[in-house]
Every structure is written in C-alpha cells, then in structure tokens.
Amino acid sequence: MAGSATQQAGRAAGRHDAIVVGAGHNGLVCAAYLARAGLDVVVLERASHIGGACVTGEPWPGYRVGTVADTVAWLDRSIVSELGLRLRLRAVEPAAYLLLPDAGGVAVPAGPGAAAVVAERFPRDAAGFEEMHALFAAAATRLRPTLDFPATRRQVRRALRAGGQRDLPALMLEASIAQLCERYLTSPALQGLCAAAAVSGSAAGPRTPGTAFLYLRRMLADAGGTAGTRAFVHGGIGSFTEALAATARGHGASIRTGVEVTQLRLGPGRRAGGVVTLEGDEIEAPVVVSNATPARTAALVPDDAWPPEFLEDVALLPTAGSCIKVNCALAGLPRVAGGGAGADGPGPEHTGVLTLAPSLEHVEASARAAADGELPDAFVIEAVMQSATEEGLAPPGHHVLSIRAQHAPRLGAEAWDRRRDRAGEAVLASLEPYLPGLRDLVVDVEVLTPADLEARFGLTGGACDHAEMLPDWMFDRRPARGWNRHRLPIAGLYACGAGTHPGGGVSGLPGRNAARAVLADLVATP
Numbered sequence: 001m002a003g004s005a006t007q008q009a010g011r012a013a014g015r016h017d018a019i020v021v022g023a024g025h026n027g028l029v030c031a032a033y034l035a036r037a038g039l040d041v042v043v044l045e046r047a048s049h050i051g052g053a054c055v056t057g058e059p060w061p062g063y064r065v066g067t068v069a070d071t072v073a074w075l076d077r078s079i080v081s082e083l084g085l086r087l088r089l090r091a092v093e094p095a096a097y098l099l100l101p102d103a104g105g106v107a108v109p110a111g112p113g114a115a116a117v118v119a120e121r122f123p124r125d126a127a128g129f130e131e132m133h134a135l136f137a138a139a140a141t142r143l144r145p146t147l148d149f150p151a152t153r154r155q156v157r158r159a160l161r162a163g164g165q166r167d168l169p170a171l172m173l174e175a176s177i178a179q180l181c182e183r184y185l186t187s188p189a190l191q192g193l194c195a196a197a198a199v200s201g202s203a204a205g206p207r208t209p210g211t212a213f214l215y216l217r218r219m220l221a222d223a224g225g226t227a228g229t230r231a232f233v234h235g236g237i238g239s240f241t242e243a244l245a246a247t248a249r250g251h252g253a254s255i256r257t258g259v260e261v262t263q264l265r266l267g268p269g270r271r272a273g274g275v276v277t278l279e280g281d282e283i284e285a286p287v288v289v290s291n292a293t294p295a296r297t298a299a300l301v302p303d304d305a306w307p308p309e310f311l312e313d314v315a316l317l318p319t320a321g322s323c324i325k326v327n328c329a330l331a332g333l334p335r336v337a338g339g340g341a342g343a344d345g346p347g348p349e350h351t352g353v354l355t356l357a358p359s360l361e362h363v364e365a366s367a368r369a370a371a372d373g374e375l376p377d378a379f380v381i382e383a384v385m386q387s388a389t390e391e392g393l394a395p396p397g398h399h400v401l402s403i404r405a406q407h408a409p410r411l412g413a414e415a416w417d418r419r420r421d422r423a424g425e426a427v428l429a430s431l432e433p434y435l436p437g438l439r440d441l442v443v444d445v446e447v448l449t450p451a452d453l454e455a456r457f458g459l460t461g462g463a464c465d466h467a468e469m470l471p472d473w474m475f476d477r478r479p480a481r482g483w484n485r486h487r488l489p490i491a492g493l494y495a496c497g498a499g500t501h502p503g504g505g506v507s508g509l510p511g512r513n514a515a516r517a518v519l520a521d522l523v524a525t526p
Contacts, residue, residue, distance in 0.1 A: 013281035016040045018518065019274065021261045021300075022291030022458075022497070024052025028244035028255075029511030030289055030496040030518075032083050035251035037519055042283065043253060044275065046260035046458070050245050052291070053457050053464060054506060056236030059446045063329045064393045065400040066237040068448065068457065068464065070384055071230040073221035074507030075240075076147075085243045088234035092384060094352035095229055098193050099434040101358045103338030107348035108193065110229040118190065128184035132194075135180075138163060139172050140219040147220070147509055150485040150501040152476040173471045177211040178360055188359035195364075196357030196380050199406060201465050201504065203322040205367030206360055210470040217469065221505070230353065232386050236393065240506070264288060264300040264493065272492030275300075286492055287518055291511070293460040294467065294479035294499040295319065297488070307489050313480035317473060317499070320410045321450025321462025322370065324379075326403040326427045329443040333388065333399060334435040350388035350399075356381035356430060363406075370407035375423055379430040380406040398443070403427060408450050408462075416451040423447060465504025466497055474503060486514040487521070494518055 020031045023045035035041045049055060057067035071092055080087060095110035106121050108114050115133070119126040142159045151159075157169040171180070177198035181191040195206035198215035205211075221229060233239045245255055260278040267273025267286075274284035290297040294314045303311060336349050357363050357380050366376040383403040387393040394400050405427045411419065424447035432438050450462025459466070467473055476484045479499045486494050486501075496514030498504035 013283045015284040016042045017285060018287040019044060019283060019285040020289045020291060023050040023255055024291050025054045025241050025244060025506060025508060026496050026511035027291030028241055028248055029079060029508040030515045031253045032244055032248040032251060033512055033515035034518060035248050035253035041253040043255040044259045044261050045257045048258050050255060050257060051238050051241035054237045054241045056238030059327060060329050060444050062395045063400050064236055065327045065402050068325055069237050069506055070402040071232055072240060072506040073230040074505035076507055076509055079508045079512055083247045085247060087240060087243055089231040092230040092232055092353055094348050096193055096355045097349045097352045098189055099356050100189055105336050105349055107352060122187045122190055125185050125187050125190055132180060132184035136216055136219045139168055139216055144220060147502045156475055171212060172216050173213055174209055175212040176207050176209050177215050178206040180212055181360060191360040192357035192362055193355060195360050196355060199363060200382060201323060202468060203320050204470060205364045207364055213471045214469060270305060272490055288492060289494040289496050289514055291497045292458060293497060295460040296458060297495055301490060305490060310480045310483060310489050318468035319461030319463045321453055322407050323464060324405045324408045324423050324427060325448040326405060326424050327446040328401040330399045330401055330441045331443050332397060332441050334438045334441055337434055337436050346388040350385050354383040356434060366407045370409045373409045375409060375426050376407060379427055381430060413451040416449040420447050420449055423449060466499035469503045486517040
C-alpha cells in the first residue's frame with residue numbers, strides 16, 4: 001500500500017471544493033452534478049483522454065469502434081434530462097439476432113414483439129416464454145426504484161414481495177437462470193439466449209445460484225426506450241463521455257488528463273484533505289470522490305487508516321475479468337450461414353446484437369472451461385456492428401465488428417501475452433461456422449484480454465464491472481458491508497464507480513447517487 005500522504009512533501013497545486021478521481025462515465029456524471037450544484041470541482045484522469053472504458057478508439061486509420069464498451073443499456077433517462085446532455089441515441093434492433101446451429105438465425109426484438117417471434121419460431125415455448133417474461137418484468141418494475149439509492153438486501157427483498165408473490169425474492173436472488181429456463185422453456189436456442197444474457201460480464205455459468213438476478217438486471221436496461229434494450233450513441237460510445245465532459249465544464253468543472261493520483265492526502269482528524277499526484281503535486285479539497293475500483297481506491301490510503309473489516313471485504317470482492325474484447329476491421333458485411341443480407345445490404349444480423357449461445361449446455365461448458373484455466377472450445381458471444389447503421393465509422397464498404405466473448409480463464413499478464421493471438425483466433429473460429437467467410441473479411445484485429453483491460457483502463461483483474469455482480473456482491477456488500485452508501489470509512493472520501501450500488505453497466509447511476517450523498521452531507525454540515 002502507499003505510504004502516508006501527509007508525510008510526502010509535495011508542491012501545492014491548488015484548492016477545490018471537490019476532487020473526482022477518474023474521468024470514466026460515472027466520474028464525469030458525479031462531477032457534472034456537483035458542479036451544477038455550485039461546487040468548484042476538478043476531475044483528475046491518469047490517461048491522456050477522458051472516458052475510461054467508454055471511449056471510441058481508432059485502432060486503424062478510418063475505423064472507429066468502442067474500445068471496451070460499445071453501447072449504453074442502463075443509461076437512466078433522467079440523467080440525460082437533468083444534465084441536459086446532447087446525445088443522439090438509437091436502439092440496437094433487434095435486441096438479439098440468435099445464431100442457430102442448423103444454419104440461419106432468428107431476430108428477437110425487445111418488448112412485446114419478442115413474444116410474437118417466439119410463437120412463430122418456437123411455438124412450443126410461446127406460453128412459457130410469456131410467463132417467464134412476465135415474471136421478470138414484474139420483478140424489474142418493483143426493483144427499478146431501488147436503483148436510485150443504496151438499497152440493502154432487505155429492502156430489495158421487501159420491494160420484490162410488494163406485489164404479493166412471496167416466492168419472488170427467492171427466485172430472483174437465489175435461483176440460477178438455468179432453473180428458470182428449464183422450468184419455462186424447452187428450446188435449446190431460447191434457453192441459450194437467456195443464459196447468455198444472464199452471464200454476460202460474469203465469470204458464472206448459468207447453473208450458478210444467483211444468475212437469475214443477473215438476467216433481471218438486463219431487464220432493467222431501458223436506454224433504447226424499451227426494457228431490456230441497448231442503444232448506440234451517434235459517433236460511438238465516446239460521444240457519451242464527451243457530452244458529459246462538456247456539461248461538467250459548462251457548469252465550471254475542470255478536467256485534467258495525464259494526472260495520476262497515487263495517494264489520498266489526509267488532513268486534520270485523518271479525514272480526506274485532497275490528493276497527491278505521481279508528480280508530487282498536492283491538490284487540496286475537503287471532498288474526494290473515487291471513480292476507481294474498490295481495490296485501487298483502498299490502495300490510495302495506508303492500511304492502518306482503514307477499518308480491518310473494510311479491507312477484508314474489499315479483498316474478497318471477486319474481480320476476475322471474464323471477457324475478451326475483440327475489435328475487427330472488416331472489408332464487408334459477413335453473411336449468416338444459410339441466408340443473410342451480406343453484400344446486398346445490412347440485415348437484422350448486422351443491425352442488432354449478434355448472439356452466439358446455441359444452448360444452455362454451450363454456455364455452461366464455456367464457463368467450466370474458463371474455471372479450469374482453459375479457453376472455451378466455443379465462446380459465448382455478443383457482437384454489434386454500429387457501422388452497419390451509421391456512416392463515418394469505417395471506410396466506404398468496410399465495417400467494424402465489436403465482439404464481447406465469454407468466458408476468459410483467469411491468467412496472469414505474462415500468460416495472456418502468450419495467449420492473446422490464440423484467444424483472438426479462437427473467438428473468430430467460434431463465429432466462423434455461423435458466419436462462413438468471416439475471417440476472409442477481416443482486415444485487422446485488436447484483442448483485449450482481461451490483463452489488457454487492467455493495464456490500460458485500471459480495471460482490477462480486468463473486471464469491466466469492477467467486481468462480480470451476483471447477489472452476494474451487491475446491495476449492502478458493495479463495496480463492503482456497512483459501506484454501501486457511497487461514503488467510505490474515511491470522512492470526506494466517497495466512491496462513485498461501478499464497484500458501488502447499483503453496480504456496473506453504462507448507467508451513470510453510481511455517479512449520480514454518489515453526488516447526492518456528497519451534497520446531502522454538505523447540507524448537513526454546519
């Protein structure tokens with residue numbers, strides 16, 4: 001851990017009302033709300049650019065793609081309106097284009113239209129699908145209000161029971177998604193689709209208890225205007241964080257890039273008094289808000305300044321990254337085996353979320369392989385091609401394919417260096433039977449392993465959501481027991497990242513909730 005910030009001599013570098021550490025989307029949301037309330041805010045970002053994992057990269061000239069995140073799904077519409085964000089969003093439609101092992105695929109829209117598609121393509125599951133969807137929709141309706149405050153598990157259980165369904169808390173918080181899929185569905189393809197949606201971003205397999213909750217979280221997404229949808233941001237995901245930065249600056253906040261915070265500066269009474277940068281500059285502020293992961297936040301302060309139980313809980317948070325991000329430059333649109341628009345123009349397989357999860361067993365086998373330290377024989381994949389619906393993201397006739405592949409084994413940085421190319425090839429090989437000729441279209445590939453995500457974006461263990469989001473690691477356990485209200489054990493120090501309630505996803509909710517905690521405390525302070 002770092003040495004005491006109060007013992008390091010540094011150069012005075014200004015005083016502010018609040019410092020936000022990290023210019024990822026939650027940090028920028030928090031800064032915008034604090035600045036809007038009249039505080040003098042500075043955001044300090046170690047990278048040379050803003051955005052964190054929500055950045056549009058250009059890995060090859062003329063090809064622009066979300067380096068890590070590529071869509072918004074949890075973005076709360078009230079944040080957009082309250083901050084006056086100028087964004088152009090469009091729903092990713094269909095919500096899923098499910099690749100089928102017997103060639104072809106099926107486009108599954110979000111909302112009520114999904115039931116009609118299921119009735120046509122999987123008639124035996126029509127009634128079960130509607131019943132399962134209604135169950136999760138009811139739970140989502142009751143749970144949605146808890147996103148706006150640091151809810152405890154008891155409060156969540158109470159909210160889920162509010163409609164009189166006494167078994168709903170157990171189903172949503174304890175059951176596996178496999179249990180519910182096998183109760184309501186018979187089609188391997190539909191079971192695989194639901195399982196893939198549940199475990200996206202998690203190291204868990206669909207038979208892991210609590211994965212039904214992960215599926216419920218997907219139902220809470222409504223950025224596209226319909227529950228369960230995602231949305232593209234015009235110009236790429238980086239346009240979202242650029243809009244947040246513009247709003248924060250418009251309210252008077254300053255944003256400094258290339259400034260790495262290494263220590264928390266402790267003031268009188270061992271409360272937060274500012275930060276110390278890698279260059280030795282001391283920046284003073286009575287409020288410090290960290291957008292870093294819980295582990296990186298804890299490392300800013302000597303161990304003896306924390307309650308031991310807090311450090312123990314943070315150390316227990318599962319942070320093994322489970323995703324491999326593969327970005328591809330393509331010389332054209334890939335064709336689906338047995339059909340698809342291909343060279344004739346974009347079809348639903350190009351405009352929606354391309355999903356490879358042909359069965360529950362496929363998803364479970366992927367998770368088990370990773371748990372054994374191996375690359376899966378066939379990955380679970382969700383992929384999008386924003387360039388199919390928006391010009392300017394690739395050269396004429398070319399496209400960008402953004403792939404999120406589950407499940408990555410837990411390996412060290414050196415091991416990933418040896419396996420990076422192999423992993424990228426394995427991801428493309430998983431898709432090739434469903435998109436024949438895909439590899440012939442590939443102009444170039446960028447592969448980001450969990451080790452790369454940690455090194456480039458400060459994501460502990462490569463976990464995009466800062467920590468596992470199974471129920472055992474949510475609510476009053478996030479980031480530690482008793483410290484789930486965005487306030488940390490050191491007075492004046494707050495957390496606003498995905499390691500706090502309500503968890504990961506491109507929502508901005510942790511940032512807004514943290515800002516509310518700061519402002520409430522400032523009002524309460526004499």
